[in-house]
Amino acid sequence: MFVLRMLSYLWALPTTMLGLVFVPLAMLTRGGVRVVSGVVEVYGGWVEIFLRRCTLLPNGASAMTLGHVVLGRDEMQLDLTRAHERVHVRQVERWGPLFIPAYLTASLVxxxxxxxxxxxxxxELEAFRCS
Ligand SMILES: [Zn+2]
Incomplete structure (x- = not known):
């Protein structure tokens, strides 16, 4: 079981690395970082601005999963969206480096x-159904 768990982290690592880029950005701009159940949660500072202005959603996103990193506007949004975002974490564990291309291709089609x-x-349908 432990080996499978470690393999899921390894398979998701390319996507997780993208998420980890936000850790210093948050820390340098009055944001924060915490680890909840094996997932790094990054919030506030520049992360909040990124989620509000740099997504394709009309009002921005409350949170976003990048591998084993979840970005949130703030700690409350992370708490409110945790069940939904954890479904995306499981999706990245299944799809690995193909998750982002598959997600974006599905959206484009x-x-x-x-x-x-x-x-x-x-x-998203799976995440909303399971959260
Ligand atoms: Zn979602």
Whole structure:
């Protein structure tokens, strides 16, 4: 079991590395970092601005999962979105480095078909169904 757990972290590592880029950004801009159940949660400071302004969602995102790193606007948003974001963590553990390309491809195909790139994305549907 321990070996499988370590392999899931290794498989998700390329995506996790993207998330870890936000740790110093948060720390240098009055944000924070904590670890909850094996997941690094990064919040506040520049992370809050990134989530508010740099996503494709009209009002920004409350949180975002990048491997075993979850970005949140603040600690409360991390608490409120934890169940949903943990589904995305499990998805990254299954898809590994293919998660981001698969997620973005699904969104693009949906958008090209006139559907909602976020709300109809199967990764989001699973996360909303399970949280
Ligand atoms: Zn989601």
């Amino acid at each position: 949906l958008w090209m078909r006139g559907k909602r790139a976020y709300a109809d994305n199967p990764f």
